[in-house]
Amino acid sequence: MLKAAINTDIFKESIDVMAAMVTECRMHISPGGFSTRAVDTANVAMVSLELSAGAFSSFDATESDIGLDINKMKNIVAMMEKDDTLSLDLPEGGHKIEMSFSGYKYSIALLDVNTVRKDPNPPTINLPGKVVISGSVLYNSIKAAALVSDKIAFGIDPEKGIFYMEADGDMDHIYYELPKDDLVSFVPAEARSLFSLDYLKDLGRVMSKSDQVEIHIGMDHPVKFAFSIADGKGNVEYLLAPRIEAD
Amino acid sequence: MLKAAINTDIFKESIDVMAAMVTECRMHISPGGFSTRAVDTANVAMVSLELSAGAFSSFDATESDIGLDINKMKNIVAMMEKDDTLSLDLPEGGHKIEMSFSGYKYSIALLDVNTVRKDPNPPTINLPGKVVISGSVLYNSIKAAALVSDKIAFGIDPEKGIFYMEADGDMDHIYYELPKDDLVSFVPAEARSLFSLDYLKDLGRVMSKSDQVEIHIGMDHPVKFAFSIADGKGNVEYLLAPRIEAD
Amino acid sequence: MLKAAINTDIFKESIDVMAAMVTECRMHISPGGFSTRAVDTANVAMVSLELSAGAFSSFDATESDIGLDINKMKNIVAMMEKDDTLSLDLPEGGHKIEMSFSGYKYSIALLDVNTVRKDPNPPTINLPGKVVISGSVLYNSIKAAALVSDKIAFGIDPEKGIFYMEADGDMDHIYYELPKDDLVSFVPAEARSLFSLDYLKDLGRVMSKSDQVEIHIGMDHPVKFAFSIADGKGNVEYLLAPRIEAD
Numbered sequence: 066m067l068k069a070a071i072n073t074d075i076f077k078e079s080i081d082v083m084a085a086m087v088t089e090c091r092m093h094i095s096p097g098g099f100s101t102r103a104v105d106t107a108n109v110a111m112v113s114l115e116l117s118a119g120a121f122s123s124f125d126a127t128e129s130d131i132g133l134d135i136n137k138m139k140n141i142v143a144m145m146e147k148d149d150t151l152s153l154d155l156p157e158g159g160h161k162i163e164m165s166f167s168g169y170k171y172s173i174a175l176l177d178v179n180t181v182r183k184d185p186n187p188p189t190i191n192l193p194g195k196v197v198i199s200g201s202v203l204y205n206s207i208k209a210a211a212l213v214s215d216k217i218a219f220g221i222d223p224e225k226g227i228f229y230m231e232a233d234g235d236m237d238h239i240y241y242e243l244p245k246d247d248l249v250s251f252v253p254a255e256a257r258s259l260f261s262l263d264y265l266k267d268l269g270r271v272m273s274k275s276d277q278v279e280i281h282i283g284m285d286h287p288v289k290f291a292f293s294i295a296d297g298k299g300n301v302e303y304l305l306a307p308r309i310e311a312d
Numbered sequence: 313m314l315k316a317a318i319n320t321d322i323f324k325e326s327i328d329v330m331a332a333m334v335t336e337c338r339m340h341i342s343p344g345g346f347s348t349r350a351v352d353t354a355n356v357a358m359v360s361l362e363l364s365a366g367a368f369s370s371f372d373a374t375e376s377d378i379g380l381d382i383n384k385m386k387n388i389v390a391m392m393e394k395d396d397t398l399s400l401d402l403p404e405g406g407h408k409i410e411m412s413f414s415g416y417k418y419s420i421a422l423l424d425v426n427t428v429r430k431d432p433n434p435p436t437i438n439l440p441g442k443v444v445i446s447g448s449v450l451y452n453s454i455k456a457a458a459l460v461s462d463k464i465a466f467g468i469d470p471e472k473g474i475f476y477m478e479a480d481g482d483m484d485h486i487y488y489e490l491p492k493d494d495l496v497s498f499v500p501a502e503a504r505s506l507f508s509l510d511y512l513k514d515l516g517r518v519m520s521k522s523d524q525v526e527i528h529i530g531m532d533h534p535v536k537f538a539f540s541i542a543d544g545k546g547n548v549e550y551l552l553a554p555r556i557e558a559d
Numbered sequence: 560m561l562k563a564a565i566n567t568d569i570f571k572e573s574i575d576v577m578a579a580m581v582t583e584c585r586m587h588i589s590p591g592g593f594s595t596r597a598v599d600t601a602n603v604a605m606v607s608l609e610l611s612a613g614a615f616s617s618f619d620a621t622e623s624d625i626g627l628d629i630n631k632m633k634n635i636v637a638m639m640e641k642d643d644t645l646s647l648d649l650p651e652g653g654h655k656i657e658m659s660f661s662g663y664k665y666s667i668a669l670l671d672v673n674t675v676r677k678d679p680n681p682p683t684i685n686l687p688g689k690v691v692i693s694g695s696v697l698y699n700s701i702k703a704a705a706l707v708s709d710k711i712a713f714g715i716d717p718e719k720g721i722f723y724m725e726a727d728g729d730m731d732h733i734y735y736e737l738p739k740d741d742l743v744s745f746v747p748a749e750a751r752s753l754f755s756l757d758y759l760k761d762l763g764r765v766m767s768k769s770d771q772v773e774i775h776i777g778m779d780h781p782v783k784f785a786f787s788i789a790d791g792k793g794n795v796e797y798l799l800a801p802r803i804e805a806d
Binding site: 167169172 | 452453455456459460483484485486487488489490
């Protein structure tokens with residue numbers, strides 16, 4: 066059972082977070098809020114989203130799992146006005162969620178939870194380096210790298226005290242560095258890993274709206290991006306597997 | 313013969329009204345102004361437009377029928393500046409109309425009137441229910457319905473005193489109602505009919521610019537939309553045949 | 560060798576000038592600045608660009624020719640912020656140019672000069688008529704003509720004291736004239752030539768940003784457009800061969 070109301074901007078932001086990686090997901094509803102974890106079809110990336118009950122203007126729920134068609138949600142949020150209120154209503158055991166806003170009542174069929182991929186276990190990885198930068202700087206670097214290559218390296222040089230991003234094309238090369246003084250936070254550690262820009266472009270677009278994105282990296286390890294949404298009442302993590310440098 | 317001048321915004325609006333349904337039309341020119349009636353190629357919808365001489369800044373004309381290529385007109389109005397003056401000049405028996413604006417002189421070939429479909433007789437139908445709503449509310453409902461279905465129902469529930477719009481997809485459902493107090497005008501009558509959204513999306517875009525659109529409906533009958541353009545100096549009617557509910 | 564800094568807007572403008580006609584060019588670098596001349600693949604049009612050292616905020620160079628991939632440059636300038644500074648660095652005999660802006664360092668491979676078409680000799684032609692008009696008026700006429708035809712005629716009627724542009728479609732005709740009093744400058748001479756709008760649309764978009772474009776024309780001769788960029792510190796010429804009027 067769910068009976069809740071939420072600002073349309075926050076709901077839209079949450080759908081965007083998921084849509085950057087998957088087309089459907091299992092959403093866990095509990096008295097504490099919403100939470101979900103999903104991997105993309107190629108098993109290369111994982112998203113985890115937690116939206117606490119405090120992110121809603123009203124929230125009353127019992128434990129349940131629902132299957133959400135993220136593509137359909139994207140179309141519906143596109144119809145919502147900015148800064149409006151969305152009401153969500155799901156009866157106990159119901160197969161349709163009612164979404165109301167601006168006088169409209171949508172009755173949307175949920176996916177059968179059993180047809181949606183089980184949520185993955187979060188992998189245990191140790192990523193010793195950490196920097197915090199603005200999402201727009203991160204996204205600009207991703208777009209810049211995409212001009213010359215389909216891969217980007219993120220790295221930390223502890224001795225120089227810098228975080229860098231670098232892309233190597235067949236012919237061209239692009240390099241961008243941020244000294245620790247320009248970083249919101251800097252935990253130095255020998256780190257450098259290579260990632261597919263295909264994935265990063267989609268994730269970067271979402272992260273570009275965030276003031277502060279934590280980047281956790283290691284040596285040829287996955288990268289973890291962590292940032293908050295909904296004025297800190299929601300948390301997002303993206304995990305992306307590395308590419309082999311010798312490619 | 314025609315010698316007239318008109319504000320480019322009004323001329324553009326008139327072309328947009330026609331372009332939502334047809335690619336060519338017979339325009340009747342008389343000392344009283346312009347008028348035309350046309351049906352779409354599938355005979356499902358009809359448009360009627362009347363633009364009185366008062367909608368023009370100057371107007372001098374004798375009776376004549378001309379064949380207008382609406383597609384070509386759309387391209388030409390796209391070149392016009394906003395709030396500029398368009399001069400129209402057609403000699404008696406001429407086959408080209410001269411359109412002048414911003415220093416340009418276009419000489420545009422007219423279509424042979426005999427190759428353009430005769431204008432249809434307006435059908436005699438009795439539509440007992442009537443509401444008046446803003447064009448933007450109407451268009452938003454059409455777009456919302458298009459998310460879940462290819463058909464929309466318009467209806468009146470006289471007992472509840474509401475006008476409603478409803479769309480049923482294979483899985484999802486959307487419903488929107490307006491109580492009579494939210495309507496500019498409300499003539500209750502048992503009414504409900506189903507319409508193709510394909511047509512309504514095009515008509516809705518044009519109507520969205522109008523503050524007040526009259527909607528006339530009945531039970532499984534066509535819908536008639538009526539609204540004015542050119543500060544009331546022009547009148548438009550769209551008539552759209554219903555779809556069978558059992559579809 | 561080249562070591563220079565330039566406002567990103569001026570660099571972007573220069574790349575746009577070239578991109579309207581070619582996808583690569585030989586750029587001559589000398590202590591006096593940049594210069595290049597190139598013809599399009601069909602040998603119908605020629606562009607010549609000179610950007611003096613004064614257009615740069617700092618400029619130090621020895622003589623050399625480099626091969627520039629204009630398409631790649633277009634993508635890179637799209638990443639630059641407005642009114643920012645671009646640093647260019649090319650070591651003596653180097654095959655890569657380093658482009659730095661907003662903290663990014665791009666290392667871009669140059670084309671082998673020998674694989675880029677030699678710059679053409681400028682043809683000696685005598686174009687007796689000349690008018691100076693605003694680039695936006697010129698571009699609007701080109702767009703207007705494109706509605707009815709794929710060719711446009713530019714002409715001067717010395718007796719009437721007018722410059723005119725005219726396009727003839729199968730059915731429609733468009734005409735635009737400017738009396739000499741509306742022209743910044745007017746050198747009358749019997750002149751009329753016909754040109755392909757395919758080329759002019761691309762050139763027109765670039766020229767539309769210029770306040771004053773010199774148009775030099777003759778009888779069935781090429782047209783030459785001349786205008787300045789970079790606050791007069793750069794000069795551009797476009798030359799376009801005529802089409803046969805009898806077409």
